[in-house]
Amino acid sequence: AQTVTQSQPEMSVQEAETVTLSCTYDTSESDYYLFWYKQPPSRQMILVIRQEAYKQQNATENRFSVNFQKAAKSFSLKISDSQLGDAAMYFCAYSTNSGAGSYQLTFGKGTKLSVIP
Amino acid sequence: DGGITQSPKYLFRKEGQNVTLSCEQNLNHDAMYWYRQDPGQGLRLIYYSQIVNDFQKGDIAEGYSVSREKKESFPLTVTSAQKNPTAFYLCASSTSGFADSPLHFGNGTRLTVT
Numbered sequence: 001a002q003t004v005t006q007s008q009p010e011m012s013v014q015e016a017e018t019v020t021l022s023c024t025y026d027t028s029e030s031d032y033y034l035f036w037y038k039q040p041p042s043r044q045m046i047l048v049i050r051q052e053a054y055k056q057q058n059a060t061e062n063r064f065s066v067n068f069q070k071a072a073k074s075f076s077l078k079i080s081d082s083q084l085g086d087a088a089m090y091f092c093a094y095s096t097n098s099g100a101g102s103y104q105l106t107f108g109k110g111t112k113l114s115v116i117p
Numbered sequence: 118d119g120g121i122t123q124s125p126k127y128l129f130r131k132e133g134q135n136v137t138l139s140c141e142q143n144l145n146h147d148a149m150y151w152y153r154q155d156p157g158q159g160l161r162l163i164y165y166s167q168i169v170n171d172f173q174k175g176d177i178a179e180g181y182s183v184s185r186e187k188k189e190s191f192p193l194t195v196t197s198a199q200k201n202p203t204a205f206y207l208c209a210s211s212t213s214g215f216a217d218s219p220l221h222f223g224n225g226t227r228l229t230v231t
Binding site (some may be wrong): 105 | 157159162220221
């Protein structure tokens with residue numbers, strides 16, 4: 001079974017600084033997708049960024065970017081110019097089609113990010 | 118605006134009672150999902166449905182049941198057989214039930230069973 005590991009249960013960053021959240025995954029598949037989701041105190045999960053495994057170029061979305069290292073099975077999230085609204089739980093997720101019309105999505109246990117004014 | 122509505126936000130039940138959590142979406146998404154979230158556990162999949170009148174068990178389906186009679190609705194019933202039902206429940210949907218479709222989530226329902 002695929003596993004997703006977020007080794008940092010909690011992190012903090014000063015406002016306007018940059019922070020990187022780590023994520024590693026274990027898979028034998030070659031075709032898969034990786035996601036970062038944000039869960040603010042309101043508890044509604046929001047998609048932050050998506051990466052296709054077949055793409056070498058790292059995905060970016062405004063202040064959010066990823067460092068995707070396929071050989072190392074690493075998918076870290078970099079948040080630049082951190083803002084107070086970035087404070088949340090961040091979940092890394094791995095997804096692949098399992099065949100026979102089904103799919104598999106696995107979440108990490110999350111990293112709680114605090115932003116210090 | 119399109120989205121996913123979960124109701125109620127908070128739900129309290131006595132042990133031994135079945136309870137149904139509502140999830141409705143107006144995004145015209147084919148696939149819908151139920152996740153359970155416990156502190157320090159991340160999200161665990163209970164059930165998912167890729168089309169109407171069809172659904173599959175997830176990793177922790179025991180003690181839960183679902184139905185998908187309409188595309189817009191995917192209610193989850195927590196039965197008395199669920200050993201530890203107190204948790205935060207998240208409903209989600211995606212355009213398709215395939216790996217490349219990101220999930221859209223509702224606001225969640227906090228269930229407390231005493």
